[in-house]
Amino acid sequence: MTHRAEAMIDLAAFRHNLDYLSGPACGGPEVARMVVVKADAYGHGAVPIAHAAREAGIPWLGVAYPSEALRLRESGDAGRVLAWLHAPGDPDLRGCIAADVDLGVGSVGGLREVIEAAREVQGRARVHLKIDTGLGRGGCMPSEWTELLTAALAGTDRVHIAGIWSHLASADLPDAPETAEQIATFEMALDTAADLGISPEVRHLASSGAALTRPDTRYDLVRLGIAAYGLSPGPAIDAGALRPIMTLRAAVAAVKRVPAGHGASYNLTWRAPGETTLALVPIGYGDGLPRTVRGGAVHIAGVRVPIVGRVAMDQVIVDVGDTAVSPGDEVIVWGPGRAGEPTAQDWARWDDTIGYEIVTRVGPRVPRTYIEE
């Protein structure tokens, strides 16, 4: 048992999820899978997760920033990696082209910069041209699509059109009407490309939620983030076949008996209703726990006990009542939920957020350890 907080990442559960997602749940063998490892693999550790995904036969990895792609290359990863978000002047753009990283491009200006960078490194960039089908994030407006395609064709000595793609606004809501509209716009974009003689290797639109629930969004490739980590994209999507792969745990640092009326944590927002035992757990918002959580709980010795008072930077206080708890006892902050411990999804509910944010915000002070359960 560790004396401090750690995030245990179960690679066997990760492989189980990849296995499930590689099956009919996300389409047949004609659909390729990308595992999204941006933001340090949603807090799970990008390099070990990428390595495990490759070992499981995943052909594509996805990240947001060029720096994240280069970190994978530095770790020895040589497979297809798509980096979809860069701002003008990103110093890692050249490195990405030289290292054969695929780049998302959603504007003529962005394309020019990629062509220029490719020229400088005497390379040819693989680009995935992005159309904004409604989300309002990256990607060119449909009215600019032909111009972007034409510019890419004109730069063909420096760019290869590897993909055409977009991103959905409501992949977590299987029946959202905007998804049908986005598909229609995407189809138009594909038709325009085909009319210009462009046939990309991969057309892709779906993230986890859509990949699991909407066959009409799968095209050639699905981009799987949260589902690979075993969490549901949203309450409307059944993730029962997936296994959450992160267990966040700590050890009780101290235990004390307090009389009725004794307060707990800053501003004494909680006071003991009767004599009780408080346990101090060394993990706080400096490690990524949300300070705004209401009604949070952890698991100690198989019992769910409430967090009382404010979450501090380094510690929380739990009211263990009359349960026998000793310093050093294991505290499960969240886990897969099989033994009744809270899950990241529970934490998301308590903090009015999504499981994505709960696991991704686990900070660098928390070591990640990799296990095979």
Ligand SMILES: *Cc1c(COP(=O)(O)O)cnc(C)c1O
């Ligand atoms: C983060 C992200 C994904 C993965 O989304 P999940 O819901 O975690 O599967 C896919 N595509 C893009 C463009 C993203 O930004």
